[in-house]
Amino acid sequence: MTAWAFGDVHPEVVAALLLLAAAYLVGVRPLRRRYGWADSVSPWRIAAFFLALGITFLTVNGPLHDLSERSLVSAHMVQHLLLTLVIPPLLLTGTPAWLLRPLLTIPGVAGMGRRLTRPVVALSLYSIVFAAWHLPGPYQWALRNHDAHILEHLLFMAGALLLWCPVLSPIAEWPLLTPPAQLLYLFVAGIPMVPVAAFMTLADEVLYPFYGEAAWQWGLSPLADQRLGGVIMWVGGPLAFLIAMTIVFFRWMGRDVEPAEVVPARGGAHGAL
Numbered sequence: 001m002t003a004w005a006f007g008d009v010h011p012e013v014v015a016a017l018l019l020l021a022a023a024y025l026v027g028v029r030p031l032r033r034r035y036g037w038a039d040s041v042s043p044w045r046i047a048a049f050f051l052a053l054g055i056t057f058l059t060v061n062g063p064l065h066d067l068s069e070r071s072l073v074s075a076h077m078v079q080h081l082l083l084t085l086v087i088p089p090l091l092l093t094g095t096p097a098w099l100l101r102p103l104l105t106i107p108g109v110a111g112m113g114r115r116l117t118r119p120v121v122a123l124s125l126y127s128i129v130f131a132a133w134h135l136p137g138p139y140q141w142a143l144r145n146h147d148a149h150i151l152e153h154l155l156f157m158a159g160a161l162l163l164w165c166p167v168l169s170p171i172a173e174w175p176l177l178t179p180p181a182q183l184l185y186l187f188v189a190g191i192p193m194v195p196v197a198a199f200m201t202l203a204d205e206v207l208y209p210f211y212g213e214a215a216w217q218w219g220l221s222p223l224a225d226q227r228l229g230g231v232i233m234w235v236g237g238p239l240a241f242l243i244a245m246t247i248v249f250f251r252w253m254g255r256d257v258e259p260a261e262v263v264p265a266r267g268g269a270h271g272a273l
Helices: 011-035 043-060 062-070 073-094 097-105 109-116 119-133 136-144 146-168 179-189 193-201 209-213 222-256
Strands: none
Touching: 011 043, 011 097, 043 062, 043 073, 062 073, 073 119, 073 146, 073 222, 097 109, 109 119, 119 136, 119 146, 119 179, 119 193, 136 146, 136 209, 146 179, 179 222, 193 222, 209 222
């Protein structure tokens, strides 16, 4: 079997993920104890962070990455949804506030972060980045130039981290929206993806000729593959935001529900008679 049967593994990606994992473990263990940042760290936060790293590894290495780069628009759309709607919220969920707080001592970081994570700014930046890279010119450039493809993925993740901050920001300096505003924000956040998906799904011609040159497309014509990719984005994107809205709603309701106070009836057992 060829190495491609298992998918290529990129050493630079593995090195970056290992470095990030090591830095995280040093922060949540020895540095936390040494500087008294927190008494403990929740296991679910650690699990969320490392789940994000694991999904990142599988997304930008192996068969999914190879199919995305060489054969299928539809596989590429799955990759993009993972990079923007799954990995960033897991990273934010897994990062405790005290681990990020030392970064805020760097001049300008706190103020810049506050401006970029404002809902309108964050959503606008993410939407522009996501839509621009799906235009035929930039998309083809990223497929034919490995460095451009890396840049595309980094911008996707950076924009998505900003996008999710109004809902999942771990630090008070970059404040969260109130739960009702979070629901509205998440609803609006799912809208910009629809025109991009429609652009791919409803086109009568192949938008990305690069895939027409692919030797292996799993029995799909380039146009059918492109339309499948558009449908994946059209359904998968809003579904991810709907799941997030559901979580926000039930967390909001859970905070508002107070245990009912039991008031004893006057006059004992016969007081109500």
